[in-house]
Amino acid sequence: MPYGRITGWAVDLPEKVLTNADLASMVDTSDEWITERSGISSRHVDGTVTEMSTVAGRAALAMAGVSPNQVDLLLLATTTSDQMIPASSSVVQDNLGLSCGAMDLNAACSGFVYGLVTAMQFVEGGMERVLLIGSDALSRFTNWEDRTTCVLFGDGAGAVVIERNGSQPSLLGWDLMSDGSAADLLYCEHDDKIVMHGQEVFRKAVLAMEKAATTAMERAGTSIDDIALVVPHQANIRIIDTALKRLGIPREKAALVLQRTGNTSAASIPLALVDALDAGRVAPGDLLLLVGFGAGMTSAAAVLRWNPPEN
Numbered sequence: 424m425p426y427g428r429i430t431g432w433a434v435d436l437p438e439k440v441l442t443n444a445d446l447a448s449m450v451d452t453s454d455e456w457i458t459e460r461s462g463i464s465s466r467h468v469d470g471t472v473t474e475m476s477t478v479a480g481r482a483a484l485a486m487a488g489v490s491p492n493q494v495d496l497l498l499l500a501t502t503t504s505d506q507m508i509p510a511s512s513s514v515v516q517d518n519l520g521l522s523c524g525a526m527d528l529n530a531a532c533s534g535f536v537y538g539l540v541t542a543m544q545f546v547e548g549g550m551e552r553v554l555l556i557g558s559d560a561l562s563r564f565t566n567w568e569d570r571t572t573c574v575l576f577g578d579g580a581g582a583v584v585i586e587r588n589g590s591q592p593s594l595l596g597w598d599l600m601s602d603g604s605a606a607d608l609l610y611c612e613h614d615d616k617i618v619m620h621g622q623e624v625f626r627k628a629v630l631a632m633e634k635a636a637t638t639a640m641e642r643a644g645t646s647i648d649d650i651a652l653v654v655p656h657q658a659n660i661r662i663i664d665t666a667l668k669r670l671g672i673p674r675e676k677a678a679l680v681l682q683r684t685g686n687t688s689a690a691s692i693p694l695a696l697v698d699a700l701d702a703g704r705v706a707p708g709d710l711l712l713l714v715g716f717g718a719g720m721t722s723a724a725a726v727l728r729w730n731p732p733e734n
């Protein structure tokens with residue numbers, strides 16, 4: 424059984440919800456503008472990476488039936504660690520009672536897919552169990568006076584347990600990419616707030632998603648017709664729609680939660696994945712395409728076969 428499989432999953436969202444109407448009372452915007460231009464209606468705010476990761480991580484372990492002392496590695500994909508030092512993963516490791524290595528992984532909104540690929544390499548290299556969490560608290564780094572960014576972001580966490588108990592590979596193909604020449608399109612200096620050049624990010628995001636998805640599918644030896652579910656980064660419904668159109672994928676095949684979560688960076692793909700899993704949209708043997716992009720600019724895609732449990 425040398426291959427990694429996802430055996431448990433869970434999410435966490437902070438209690439506080441900010442609606443488009445709330446934002447319209449804070450900056451010069453409207454529900455109509457935000458909904459039309461982004462597809463977002465509400466988002467959760469005021470979370471912390473360590474709290475959300477702890478809640479999601481604990482629930483994912485419980486679902487998998489894995490006890491803390493059985494976890495060999497904690498990977499926490501985040502770009503908004505609660506502190507610069509130490510890594511939030513160390514705090515989460517202690518909160519969960521894990522006795523293993525722990526590290527943060529920062530690939531911005533592509534972080535969960537980077538983490539998934541990394542986790543699978545560890546598992547296929549011999550580790551028994553990896554806890555992978557994607558978690559971001561963007562609300563802390565949002566400029567609440569900047570209407571071009573504050574309407575987009577939210578907080579959340581999603582966790583998966585990956586165990587070495589599959590007789591067939593789950594990760595069939597993947598692509599990880601970074602284009603640092605576009606670093607100044609989306610950034611946040613120390614002790615400051617997020618700055619974004621939205622239109623340019625939009626344009627690059629569509630192309631990056633198409634390229635990453637196409638490369639991952641080629642490497643997996645699959646075509647778009649084989650994909651049962653696409654789990655895109657939840658940044659903007661127009662970005663998702665444009666990328667899906669270029670790839671020839673109908674929107675019905677996409678997992679979407681951004682209407683109620685906004686853009687939660689590294690949490691966005693696991694939030695959408697868990698939503699689809701919990702809704703019964705994934706059957707054993709299905710092929711999933713996970714595809715993200717983000718600051719860096721990074722991009723990442725993975726083709727995952729949803730392997731059933733083995734006895």
Ligand code: UT7
Pocket residue numbers: 451452453456457460461532570571572574609619620621622623624625628658659662686688716717718
């Ligand atoms: O995880 C990756 C992170 N980021 C992204 O994926 C974001 C990528 N970019 C986008 O999603 C879009 O570019 C935005 C949603 C940020 C903006 O949408 P857009 O259709 O590109 O709008 P725009 O920047 O072209 O702005 C159009 C107008 C401008 O007014 P004028 O110059 O035409 O008078 C903006 O000032 O809309 C104005 N505007 C707003 N109006 C009401 C910008 N933000 C708002 C707002 N409410 N919140």
